[in-house]
Amino acid sequence: MRTLLPALFGVTLLAAVGVARAEQVGEVSTDWFGNDIKVEAIADPKVQGVTCHITYFERGLIDRFQQGNWFEDPSNSSIACRQTGPITVGDIDLDEDGEEIFSARRSLIFKALVVNRIYDKANDTLIYLAHSREVQKGSAKMSISTVPLFASNPTWSKGKP
Secondary structure (H helix, E strand, O other): OOOHHHHHHHHHHHHHOOOOOEEEEEEEEOOOOOOEEEEEEEEOOOEEEEEEEEEEEEOOHHHHHHHOOOOEOOOOEEEEEEEEEEEEEOOOOOOOOOEEEEEEEOEOOOEEEEEEEEEEOOOOEEEEEEEEEEOOOOOOOEEEEEEEOOOOOOEEOOOOO
């Protein structure tokens, strides 16, 4: 048990490295049952000057009781990303599958809301994809936003690819 706790802490710490933190900037009530739409700002941890705003649905206590599903929120989300300052691109993953920059649990164990960044070299554009990741049933619910770099004259920390 003594060796398990430090190992678990280390894995948790490694998972958190390079992943953005969200700051709630708004909350809109949708009904009298406590269901809300949350609005959060996410600064890309490796691209200074880009902020994404993501929205998602959070079920209230009454709705959870009525639906009989206590530990899960819907997969629906929406994302919009914009230049919010001078852009400095750090050491980003340039592979086709991109890089996960944000993750938040949507159920007790098996579902997460995820944001991936993909660099489209041919069009000099950053693509941000919000989607749900599940263990067994992948969801087709997704949202996409792009930040073109051609007019922003970004600084590349490792040189432009």
